[in-house]
Amino acid sequence: MNELNAVYENPQALITLGVLLIAIICFIGGALAPELTGLLSVSLLMATGVLTPQKALAGFGSPALITLMGLFAVSAALFKSGALDRLRELIASESIRSPRRLIAFLGFVVAPISGIVPNTPVVASLLPVIEAWCHRRKLSPSRVLLPLSFATVLGGTLTLLGSSVNLLVSDISEQLGYGSLDLFSFTAIGIPIWLIGTLYLLLAPQGLLPDRGIQTNELSDNNEQAGYFTEVTIPKYSELVGQSLHNSRLQRRFDVDVLELQRGVERFLPPLADRTFQPGDRLLLRVTRTDLLRLQQEHTIQLAKNSLSSPKAFDWVESEGQKTVEVLLPAGSTLAGASLRELRFRQRHNSTVLALRRGQQTVQERLGQAILREGDVLLLQAPLDSIRGLQANNDLLVLDQFENDLPTVTRKPIAIAIAILMVLLPAFTSLPLVAAVLLSVIAMVASGCIRPTEVQRSIRLDVILLLGSLSSFSVAMQSTGLADVFAGSLESWLKDLPTYTALVVIFLSTTFFTQLISNAASVALLAPVAVQLADGMNLPPIALLMTVLFGASQSFLTPMGYQTNLMVFGPGRYRFLDVTKYGAGLTAIMTLVVPLLIIWKYNG
Numbered sequence: 001m002n003e004l005n006a007v008y009e010n011p012q013a014l015i016t017l018g019v020l021l022i023a024i025i026c027f028i029g030g031a032l033a034p035e036l037t038g039l040l041s042v043s044l045l046m047a048t049g050v051l052t053p054q055k056a057l058a059g060f061g062s063p064a065l066i067t068l069m070g071l072f073a074v075s076a077a078l079f080k081s082g083a084l085d086r087l088r089e090l091i092a093s094e095s096i097r098s099p100r101r102l103i104a105f106l107g108f109v110v111a112p113i114s115g116i117v118p119n120t121p122v123v124a125s126l127l128p129v130i131e132a133w134c135h136r137r138k139l140s141p142s143r144v145l146l147p148l149s150f151a152t153v154l155g156g157t158l159t160l161l162g163s164s165v166n167l168l169v170s171d172i173s174e175q176l177g178y179g180s181l182d183l184f185s186f187t188a189i190g191i192p193i194w195l196i197g198t199l200y201l202l203l204a205p206q207g208l209l210p211d212r213g214i215q216t217n218e219l220s221d222n223n224e225q226a227g228y229f230t231e232v233t234i235p236k237y238s239e240l241v242g243q244s245l246h247n248s249r250l251q252r253r254f255d256v257d258v259l260e261l262q263r264g265v266e267r268f269l270p271p272l273a274d275r276t277f278q279p280g281d282r283l284l285l286r287v288t289r290t291d292l293l294r295l296q297q298e299h300t301i302q303l304a305k306n307s308l309s310s311p312k313a314f315d316w317v318e319s320e321g322q323k324t325v326e327v328l329l330p331a332g333s334t335l336a337g338a339s340l341r342e343l344r345f346r347q348r349h350n351s352t353v354l355a356l357r358r359g360q361q362t363v364q365e366r367l368g369q370a371i372l373r374e375g376d377v378l379l380l381q382a383p384l385d386s387i388r389g390l391q392a393n394n395d396l397l398v399l400d401q402f403e404n405d406l407p408t409v410t411r412k413p414i415a416i417a418i419a420i421l422m423v424l425l426p427a428f429t430s431l432p433l434v435a436a437v438l439l440s441v442i443a444m445v446a447s448g449c450i451r452p453t454e455v456q457r458s459i460r461l462d463v464i465l466l467l468g469s470l471s472s473f474s475v476a477m478q479s480t481g482l483a484d485v486f487a488g489s490l491e492s493w494l495k496d497l498p499t500y501t502a503l504v505v506i507f508l509s510t511t512f513f514t515q516l517i518s519n520a521a522s523v524a525l526l527a528p529v530a531v532q533l534a535d536g537m538n539l540p541p542i543a544l545l546m547t548v549l550f551g552a553s554q555s556f557l558t559p560m561g562y563q564t565n566l567m568v569f570g571p572g573r574y575r576f577l578d579v580t581k582y583g584a585g586l587t588a589i590m591t592l593v594v595p596l597l598i599i600w601k602y603n604g
Contacts (some may be wrong), residue, residue: 015048020473020525021340027517034518035462037047038469045476055479059471060464063180063434064171068164069459070437074419075117076458077450079125081415082294084113088129089249098181099143100202101296102133106144107198114151115190117425122152125562130287131571142212145568146582147201150556152564154197157553158190158385159183160433161423165519168195168467169549172474172527178541179302183426183433186546189597193550196593200586205395208582212573221420228355228379229259229286231367232301236279240300249300254291289379292355293324306329324354325387328397329376335395336376341368349390351382411449469537470524477528487532499537499603503547503595506530510551511587515561519552526552543602547595 026037045051056395059065087110096102114122130148134141156162160170160183170181234240236265240248241467250256261268261275262282268275286408287295295301300319329336346352356370357377382390390396422440444450450458477483494502513522530544537544555561559569565579 012048012050013482013485015050016045016476016480016482019044019048019050019476020414023473023521024517024525027521031462033462034521035465035469038466038521039299042385042469042472043085045472050476050480053473055475056472057468058175058475059171060468062468062471064167064174065464065468067434067437068167069464070434070441071118071161072458073441073450074422074437074456075121076454077444078117079121079417080454081449083412083416083419084122084125085294085412087113089125091126091129091133092339096133099139099206102130102144103147103151103201104198106148107154107201110148111151111155111194112158112165112199114153114155115162115194116159116419118163119152119156120563120567123148123567127567127571136155140211140573141579142572143206145572146209146565146574146579149562149564150583150586151198153553153555154194155560157550158187158194159423160185163522163553164463164467165523165549165553168471168523169468169527169545171471172524173542173545174470175474176478176528176531176541178531183423185542186549189546189550189594190602191288192318192597193554193590193594196589197554198314198587199591204582204585208585210574210578220485228289228292228357228377229284229367229370230292230355231380232283232285234277234279234281234283235299235302238276238277238279238300240277242276244276247278253368254287254295256291256295257286258283259286260262287355289326292379322379323384323387324379325390325398327378327380327390329372329374329378329395330397333372333395333552335372336374337371338552339369343372346452349380349382349396350386351380351390353378354381368600395490401497411447413442415449418447418449425466434513463532466518469527470520473524474528477525483528483532486529490529491533491536494533495536499539500595500599502533502537503598504591506533506544506547507551507594508591510548510574511555511557511591514552515558519555519562523548523552537597539602543598546602547598550594552557554587554594556586556590 022044023037025042026032026040027034042051042056046053046056090096090109091102091105094107110122110126126148127145131141131559133139134144157166160166160181166181166186170185174180202301240250245258250258258272259270260283261272262284263278263280284300284560285292285301295511340346340353353367355378356367357379358373358375378396380387380390387398390398414574418440422436425431425436445452445455474483477486494505497505510522510526513526527545527548531541534541534544553562555565559565559574559576561579568574569579
């Protein structure tokens with residue numbers, strides 16, 4: 001009661017409480033983006049004098065946040081180098097034929113990767129591959145996409161690098177005077193949770209996952225995944241020679257449809273699965289932009305020599321000053337109604353047409369003979385000067401000025417080696433984790449795995465702003481005494497409960513709070529309160545921090561509970577309660593298991 005009176009007599013505590021309520025209302029109502037809510041909160045705390053600018057903005061310069069920024073760049077380099085292509089190929093292979101096998105693969109292979117690479121880009125990379133897997137097997141994506149999200153969430157607590165929330169907890173721990181967390185600080189708890197959670201995904205009744213059917217256009221709703229139509233030939237050195245379409249990597253590793261095969265004067269139409277490829281075969285493909293660039297760089301295919309490119313046109317990837325851009329034929333373009341060959345497009349614009357995209361329609365003509373229409377999108381390769389010339393052309397609209405996202409598959413071993421060293425050096429030497437991550441970023445750039453401009457684009461500014469601003473809450477709650485008041489009230493309620501039961505209550509409270517606001521916000525608000533309970537429970541403060549961390553991270557009840565849940569919600573055509581139905585059992589298991597593991601590890 002004395003502490004409560006002290007709060008009433010402390011204007012700064014009342015102001016902090018008001019800011020907290022405003023933030024919670026904004027987080028729940030969604031009136032502002034989460035990062036803007038965080039910036040509003042830290043601005044109010046500074047404007048009202050609760051915190052000095054140095055204290056309020058200290059989170060933006062914390063080692064944890066710098067580590068996260070570097071980790072975004074390292075992850076981007078890994079994906080760009082094709083380091084996870086093997087995963088995509090395995091998912092599309094014939095060895096994974098049933099949803100149960102796919103879920104096992106996600107749990108035992110993909111989840112551990114999420115302990116090193118943040119789970120959000122992992123889901124983003126695998127989502128179209130799994131959608132294609134479902135499409136080919138005529139299965140509803142809703143049967144496997146929630147397990148994809150849950151598996152990466154389970155793996156995200158294996159190491160400090162697995163989630164931005166992990167790094168936020170490390171930052172809060174240091175601010176509260178308990179020191180930052182090590183790379184493997186919670187691995188002893190994370191491994192049992194990962195294994196138990198994976199067993200749940202495997203053994204849970206399939207009836208808990210809805211069957212929402214197959215959406216016929218689900219693979220082409222996104223422009224990045226929309227199919228281009230292009231004409232290619234198979235060179236004599238291609239790995240496809242002597243293989244059938246069914247056994248080749250074209251459809252196992254890449255999202256490619258072969259619409260036609262021409263061999264001399266013969267013309268073959270689908271089904272083509274059993275046709276064996278020969279040197280010189282000409283294929284009409286529907287392929288995504290990313291996969292087309294990857295296939296070209298790996299010399300699996302080359303542009304058709306007789307139509308739009310010279311025999312050396314395939315070597316454009318290695319040439320200096322050559323870029324790829326998308327251009328649109330706008331309404332009123334004088335190019336509409338003529339073919340690329342008739343327009344002598346290559347000579348006229350000093351540009352090579354790599355592929356054509358036309359809405360959802362299938363282009364059956366050879367690329368050079370296809371009649372252009374308004375709204376067509378062409379994928380061009382051209383020198384920089386030619387691209388600048390196109391920008392001044394009223395017949396073509398350049399959609400993206402310069403393409404810098406070309407895959408760098410030749411750097412794959414280097415990127416993987418750098419990532420491994422990034423993990424091993426802090427674990428076995430005195431090198432700080434933030435130093436290891438920053439050195440890895442420099443090494444990725446120096447070795448050509450990623451460009452400096454791509455490092456900047458890879459950083460998620462929304463995440464950085466949110467985490468940097470939210471860390472001010474813990475400082476304000478500690479300095480104004482609010483954390484002590486909340487902890488005292490909670491302790492009086494929990495004082496007669498056994499330690500295990502008290503931890504269950506804290507875990508469950510954090511979990512439900514996370515469903516209303518972001519997991520980062522729930523950690524920032526509850527961690528300073530939870531650590532105050534440590535003495536009364538005969539546990540070190542780090543044990544309470546871990547309880548809050550796992551309560552916020554193991555979020556399986558609503559789509560808003562975790563970002564990866566939202567990422568699969570639309571493509572899986574889920575309804576709100578679908579997530580609750582499938583995740584309730586896993587949440588109940590975690591509620592019982594995590595406190596036991598906390599006591600086992602920290603009650604020594």
